[in-house]
Every structure is written in structure tokens, then in C-alpha cells.
């Protein structure tokens with residue numbers, strides 16, 4: 427299994443830190459030449475590998491860490507996402523609901539990534555918190571996952587555990603998943619709730 431993070435800004439770098447801390451290699455990509463962010467990647471760890479977008483999307487599991495408005499451009503990087511899991515870390519805060527046809531933002535992202543298996547997750551915390559060691563106070567920082575594909579949610583749950591987090595599955599994108607999605611100018615009730623789970 428191999429991994430990529432598309433978008434290497436605040437949240438992409440926070441995710442990359444979690445991979446580096448856990449000793450799991452991850453590719454990172456932006457719209458730019460990989461050389462332009464190679465030193466930022468190296469500063470996080472040797473297993474954070476800068477690539478072009480075209481190379482990075484070949485990973486089995488792709489974290490989408492770009493602004494919501496850019497998701498369509500990333501989706502176009504492959505004709506089909508069949509066989510891949512996309513982890514939607516975007517927050518569509520401020521996007522008018524009518525622009526999304528009234529759908530939850532993650533549903534709109536899922537439709538753009540034709541054939542892919544979409545999991546919404548890792549998006550409810552600010553980048554500064556997400557980038558910290560998730561082992562806190564003798565427990566593990568919680569990340570929420572929502573998906574219409576139970577198998578994909580379970581796979582990302584296992585990865586979240588390997589990254590040191592405590593995953594909580596919320597159910598489908600239009601059900602529990604709404605708790606972790608921005609809608610218009612409001613936030614789902616679990617957004618920004620920094621929770622720790624004890625064994």
C-alpha cells in the first residue's frame with residue numbers, strides 16, 4: 427500500500443508530519459515543480475517524498491489537502507480513480523450550498539473522483555493541532571471518518587491507528603458525516619472539537 431498527500435500547505439504538512447512520525451513513507455504534491463518544496467519536505471522527514479501531481483496520484487490512498495475549490499482540478503489528473511481511496515480533508519466553509527446542489531460537500535467531491543472510494547476525515551482540527559503528536563495525556567487524539575463505503579472507512583481507520591490517532595467512524599456522508607462538514611457559513615458540530623480517547 428502506498429500513500430500520497432495532494433496539497434502541501436498547512437494541512438498537507440500537518441498530515442506529512444504524522445506519516446513521518448510513524449515511519450510511513452508518503453508522497454507529496456502541489457501544482458508546482460517538486461524541487462520547489464523539496465526542502466520543506468526534507469525538513470519534515472526523509473520519508474516525505476516530493477513528486478509531481480501526475481506521479482503522486484498513482485498512490486493507492488490519496489489525501490486531498492487542497493482548497494475545496496481545487497478538488498476538480500486534482501480529480502482531472504486521472505481518467506478513473508477505480509481501486510483508489512480518496513481521503514477528503516477539505517472544508518467547504520463559505521461555499522454557497524446552492525453551488526453544491528444542496529448536497530454535502532463530500533458527496534460533491536466523491537462524484538468528481540469517478541470510480542474512487544471516498545472517505546471524509548482528518549479535517550475537523552486546525553493544522554497546528556493535527557500536526558502535533560496524537561499521543562496526549564495517556565490517550566490518543568480522535569479523528570472522525572465518514573464514508574458511504576464501509577470497507578474504505580475501515581481501511582482508513584486502520585491507517586489512522588498506524589498514524590497514532592484514535593479513529594471514530596460516523597457512518598455515511600449524508601448522515602453522521604454531516605457532523606464534520608462545513609455547510610455555507612456554518613460548521614458541523616464536531617468541527618474543531620479536539621477530543622482524546624483513552625484505552
Ligand SMILES: NC(=O)c1ccc[n+]([C@@H]2O[C@H](COP(=O)([O-])OP(=O)(O)OC[C@H]3O[C@@H](n4cnc5c(N)ncnc54)[C@H](OP(=O)(O)O)[C@@H]3O)[C@@H](O)[C@H]2O)c1
Pocket residue numbers: 432433434435436437438455456457458479491492493494496499500515516517518519548549550551552553554
Ligand atoms: N488549515 C487548516 O487548519 C485546515 C484544517 C482542516 C481542513 N483544512 C482544509 O484543508 C484544505 C487545505 O487547507 P490549507 O490551509 O492547507 O491550504 P493552503 O495552506 O493554502 O494549502 C493548499 C495547498 O494545495 C495546493 N494546491 C492548490 N491547488 C492544487 C491543485 N490543483 N493540485 C495540487 N495541489 C494544489 C497548494 O499548492 P500550490 O498552490 O503551491 O500548487 C498548497 O500546497 C482546505 O480545503 C481546508 O479547508 C484546513
